[in-house]
Amino acid sequence: DTAVSQTPKYLVTQMGNDKSIKCEQNLGHDTMYWYKQDSKKFLKIMFSYNNKELIINETVPNRFSPKSPDKAHLNLHINSLELGDSAVYFCASSQRSGTGANVLTFGAGSRLTVL
């Protein structure tokens, strides 16, 4: 049973479209994340979501909006897609610790290509 699952795995779309990526974790973790990995493999945190508290990375454009219906799900919705949004998006989850000693479990990634 996959611990952190993302759908779709591949997504090809036109500029200007709106798309969503879904993420679900069955580990019982209380914190979920979205990371963006660009073409140079650089991983950058976009959002983390813990018990209804959303922590936003201020460098993320507001075209990106995370939605968490419950603590097992954190979806990513992207409006008005741009070429620069092409990347692999990784969802992750962890059980938050007061000392940050939390290990992230990652999903397999969703490769978004904007044409």
Place this chain on the structure above:
Amino acid sequence: AQSVSQHNHHVILSEAASLELGCNYSYGGTVNLFWYVQYPGQHLQLLLKYFSGDPLVKGIKGFEAEFIKSKFSFNLRKPSVQWSDTAEYFCAVNAKTGANNLFFGTGTRLTVIP
């Protein structure tokens, strides 16, 4: 905010060679340190972690890393690499207080030649 530097972008080794990948972080407070590995076409997996205690930590597949606080470093080592170690290696850090978000280095690609 924390930042992580990995100075080796691409390392090419022959099988059985020894490996050391550099990682330095920048943060004034106490931190947790991690190494993650991403095999070709796969997701990130934890290789090892340091939270506290013995600064020399051992991970899976024969990897180890040493936390040197005075140098703000957490270098990854393996005495003898195998072809199957070919992957992208990411060092990461988070603060023990605050949001605890994990910040990654730019990664080091390791290619092991059989």
